[in-house]
Amino acid sequence: GRLDVSTHPFCGGVSEDVRMTTRYSEDNFVEALMGIIHETGHARYNQSLPTDRALPVSSYRSMGIHEGQSLFFEMQLGRSPAFLSLIQPLIVEHLCDGKQPPYMALDNLEKIYTEVHPCFIRVDADEITYPAHIILRYEIERDLIEGNIEVDDIPELWQQKMKDYLGLDVAGDHQNGCMQDIHWPMGAFGYFPSYTLGAMVAAQLFATQKKAMPDIEAQIQNGNLSPTFDWLKTNIWSQGRKYSTAELMTRATGKPLTASYFKNHLKERYLG
CATH class of the missing domain: 1.10.1370.30 (Neurolysin; domain 3)
Incomplete structure (x- = not known):
């Protein structure tokens, strides 16, 4: 290797x-x-x-x-x-x-x-706050797959969930928000809970x-x-x-x- x-x-x-x-x-x-x-x-x-x-x-x-x-x-x-x-x-x-x-x-x-401190980026998160990043993503992709939300709803939902779960504000910051992961663009839905x-x-x-x-x-x-x-x-x-x-x-x-x-x-x- x-x-x-x-x-x-x-x-x-x-x-x-x-x-x-x-x-x-x-x-x-x-x-x-x-x-x-x-x-x-x-x-x-x-x-x-x-x-x-x-x-x-x-x-x-x-x-x-x-x-x-x-x-x-x-x-x-x-x-x-x-x-x-x-x-x-x-x-x-x-x-x-x-x-x-x-x-x-x-x-x-x-x-x-x-x-331990809340941060914007999932891969940099400590093991205490990391599950909150996963729950946030899981809830969004679940609602997408079930047809309860549209793709255009993701930034606003992401912003609200980051405030609710981690106390962080990502308004207008998609790079540190919903665009930070490669999983959804590559079609890896359902992966985050792993x-x-x-x-x-x-x-x-x-x-x-x-x-x-x-x-x-x-x-x-x-x-x-x-x-x-x-x-x-x-x-x-x-x-x-x-x-x-x-x-x-x-x-x-x-x-x-x-x-x-x-x-x-x-x-x-x-x-x-």
Whole structure:
């Protein structure tokens, strides 16, 4: 595989050749680093699917499960205290010439990576406010498909929902409003919920992994990520489309997909 730069981070390709992209901001290194970690979750899933791609069973289970892998990497693993402890010296070495300023101290870095504030752009949203972006889009596309609204109604509805859900005003700003995503122009209706389903998948998988391997956070902090990846490969990646989503999650975690793990994760990280 390979990594390139694009306007919007994405991952594509086949198991033998996975292509990833990210974007860089000179005043926010977190955007690119987390973008790469997120897309690596997609890439590792693609690379580890069954090798006989002539059979449908060798494909990924669903986009909800696919987003679950990228959000496992980004939100569960990438923003965890254990992983930040692992990469903090590398951040200081490469971005601060080896001299640690106060704002790059580990405790402050953890705050940077878990900052919560409403923002206009979905892909930049924190994991607390992100579901509001998804609900907004889902409600609009649902009403479009059911014929309750017209395309011309979208800007006004978007503006109202951004105020209601996030307290933000996007009046007249379509670039940061309803034109910011590629999904509707490319016909990907019904896709947005897969992101929140993926957040639920990621939380449930990581909670199960921590229960199965009580020392997993210590392993991560010490730079040993193989147990994490091996568990995912055994329970999710290598299974392809052999099972339904409910059965896949039940086999991996003991339960079908449920929101309770995601709720508990948010409470522990942001209220604990």
